Amino acid sequence: MFKLTVLPGDGIGPEVTAEAVKVLQLVAARHDLEFYVEEALMGGCAIDDCGQPLPAQTLELCRQSDAVLLGAIGGPKWDTTDPDKPRPEQGLLGLRKGLELFANIRPVKVYDALIEASTLRAEVVRGIDLLVVRELTGGLYFGASAREGDRAFDTMDYQAFEVERLIKVAFEMALKRRGRVHSVDKANVLESSRLWRETVIKVSVDYADVELIHQLVDNTAMQLIRNPGQFDVIATNNMFGDILSDESSMLSGSLGMLASASLGAQGPGLYEPIHGSAPDIAGQNKANPIATVLSVAMMFQYSFDLPEPALTIERAVDKVLADGHRTADIMSDGMKEVGTIEMGELIRAALD
Numbered sequence: 001m002f003k004l005t006v007l008p009g010d011g012i013g014p015e016v017t018a019e020a021v022k023v024l025q026l027v028a029a030r031h032d033l034e035f036y037v038e039e040a041l042m043g044g045c046a047i048d049d050c051g052q053p054l055p056a057q058t059l060e061l062c063r064q065s066d067a068v069l070l071g072a073i074g075g076p077k078w079d080t081t082d083p084d085k086p087r088p089e090q091g092l093l094g095l096r097k098g099l100e101l102f103a104n105i106r107p108v109k110v111y112d113a114l115i116e117a118s119t120l121r122a123e124v125v126r127g128i129d130l131l132v133v134r135e136l137t138g139g140l141y142f143g144a145s146a147r148e149g150d151r152a153f154d155t156m157d158y159q160a161f162e163v164e165r166l167i168k169v170a171f172e173m174a175l176k177r178r179g180r181v182h183s184v185d186k187a188n189v190l191e192s193s194r195l196w197r198e199t200v201i202k203v204s205v206d207y208a209d210v211e212l213i214h215q216l217v218d219n220t221a222m223q224l225i226r227n228p229g230q231f232d233v234i235a236t237n238n239m240f241g242d243i244l245s246d247e248s249s250m251l252s253g254s255l256g257m258l259a260s261a262s263l264g265a266q267g268p269g270l271y272e273p274i275h276g277s278a279p280d281i282a283g284q285n286k287a288n289p290i291a292t293v294l295s296v297a298m299m300f301q302y303s304f305d306l307p308e309p310a311l312t313i314e315r316a317v318d319k320v321l322a323d324g325h326r327t328a329d330i331m332s333d334g335m336k337e338v339g340t341i342e343m344g345e346l347i348r349a350a351l352d
Ligand code: NAD
Pocket: 012, 016, 071, 072, 073, 074, 075, 076, 092, 255, 256, 272, 274, 275, 276, 277, 278, 279, 280, 281, 286, 287, 288, 289, 291, 329
């Protein structure tokens, strides 16, 4: 029996997680697996309930689970510039830190059926299937930082063990994919990048079957647009990964399709769509649930090492798209428009 905590969150979060959990339960039943699912509050809804974005009992429940599925958090209701007021995003940061999730994994896949959604030419993005592995708990976003009058600084601070555990995740993933890792740094300028590169080279000795390419971050930013087909796994630090993962995700052009996972050394992984709470379409049965459904597929693969249920889900999504069904965000001429609930039903029907 697996224990799953679901954090539906705000806006479209509850709509997309509801469909994804139904897919999960059906796939689990087909594969003779059992899931105990419990919901908890995180984000704006938690602030409304108890004044805190991440209540202690939510974090505790997550810690005791095998995996966590998050919808999305935030919205205009909780937007504030008052530093003393709680913000929904603090819940997400607290969760990442509380569960020690140091590796963020974002697959970017361009579906043939959706190739027109990309702003790049079809021949550039056709067949794109890459993975960005981003360090999530160190580097520039966690180093010493201060403001002194007209001066301010932030510090990119890394220790070898942080690089080592991250790059191992990237190598392991590459072994199960096309066997290529681009390690992205700025070793020509930054000392922390020279430590990064040295550590990556040391770890690579144990991964002789993986092709390792060192690339400078400015070049990677350019290559992602020029020839994204060269990439299999991109591994990089927190700040470079923040930017490159957003750039990569836009190769596909469809926010509602992209899933992510955040993993630690042990304990539960966190799975979530990359999109936000989309307050403009919340409560209207318009949200695309596919990113959250694909996050469940990632959960089977990475938390439970069960590639079969993951593949079953991915194939069902492929089929629904190939059959011409689209939510409004990915709609194009000649296709059949459906809502959130209908898309969930179609995916479940396609699981066979
Ligand atoms: P957003 O991702 O919520 O929405 C951007 C645009 O994409 C909107 O037009 C929205 O309707 C559309 N969209 C997003 N997801 C969609 C889906 N599944 N189906 C169809 N259309 C979809 O980004 P935003 O508008 O900048 O942010 C809204 C709120 O979400 C903010 O409060 C922000 O802080 C929060 N946010 C949360 C997360 C998270 O929970 N991890 C991530 C990003 C933003």
